[in-house]
Amino acid sequence: MQDRKVRVRFAPSPTGPLHIGGVRTALYNYLFARQHGGDLIFRIEDTDSGRFVPGAEEYIIESFRWLGIQFDEGVSFGGSHGPYRQSERRDIYKKYVQQLLDNGKAYIAFDTPEELDAKRAEIENFQYDASTRMQMRNSLTLSKEEVDKLISEGKQYVVRFLIEPGRDILVDDLIRGEVRINSSILDDKVLYKSADELPTYHLANIVDDHLMEVTHVIRGEEWLPSAPLHVLLYEAFGWADTMPRFAHLPLLLKPIGNGKLSKRDGDKLGFPVFPLEWHDPKTGEVSSGYREKGYLPQAVVNFLALLGWNPGNDQELMTLDEMVKLFDLSKCSKNGAKFDYVKAAWFNHQYLIQQPDEAWAPAFDKILKEEGINATTEQETEVVRMMKLKVIEYVDGQGNKRKRNISFPSDLWPLTRFFFVAPESFDREDKFIRKNWTETTADEMTQFCEVLTNIQDFTVEGMKAVVDPWAETSGLRPWNAWRICLVGAGQGPDMYELAAFLGKEETLKRMRFAIDYLK
């Protein structure tokens, strides 16, 4: 047991888009696998055909590709323990169901839904278990001949797990410690259905974890109630020695109020609960995703890693590699983790401002395309440099210290629009304009236009060499009015840099327009 190679799995059911809580589960499995030099398996648990949603599997794979969480084996990744899609493993499960039947650990039950309903009406809090199973229609109460006859007639049946009452079941959880429950509270769970010739989640999950040599089951708290049953199944198969260790992760909780985080919380408060945008194939409904919202994958991963775990110091910003080193299941919290979406935006801000200037181009491209503007990558990079967008604290055009908080690429546009679009109008009531555009300004700007027209070398240096001495001798201070002409407001970068970026023609055009408008 001790020297088995660490193997963990992420085993979603393709019932829709991957919830952000599922992403965290996969991430913790990833961190654990990497830390132990182990394998991470991607298994699709699609035995519940009624809940299958087309596109969900592809969506999940694409989500992890975007997030940079890599699997070693599984659906779409290959490997020696396949197939990794449960719907392709029917024959395997049949064999193991038969094994339980042969060993008297399970039995066949023919009760129809109507018969079960009748029993429920008759017995309060009816449960199919040791106290009731001998009143039902199953292979424990019918003769072997009757059972064979019913099956040969094509009667539908299920296979139920025979649970002995009164046993103390121990789940040894790496996060929660020892969890004990009594087997009497469990019902004889259905493990297999003849109708679709498929096992239920419980059987398929245990058989696969065993055959795929899984050593640790790290999953959400919602699966904790299934764990005692799973322990019993391992025993029934004679696999107790290689039973995986369990770790049930804390729930993700609503940002406000009590209870589990839901899609509704996201809709209400304006944050996504899915990694990627999801287009529901049935309803056509579109749910927002972290990627489309402008989050960087590193920020999402970093933020999620800290929902339920922390490295024990104050460190918040961590690369995936650092997390692999620091991660510790035993430091995961038992208590639910409040989903702090404001903090998520803070993480994104931190990662955005760490990017090199040229890395902003894709975000810019998207915005500019939407606005119908063509710009080169060099121009986009130059705007980021001029605006010092990466700096939280900056000095504005008037020399004031300011703070800026770009949390999403969409925040870029209001700050940088004037680089690409000339002012169309001016607000005479604007404080900056009122103060800096006086009766004489139009004339002064006209003179200034002439000075600029004669400059051949329209670079920062070329302009400085001419404009500075001119300002000195004429005694004019054209900077703020010039800013009004080119930006339309009291914001923006160094004026020479802006004019050089716009070029002579555009600079003069904007100046003439402003002079005309404001005169």
Ligand code: GLU
């Ligand atoms: N198919 C289950 C899910 O959708 C897997 C639970 C487990 O990890 O055992 O999460």
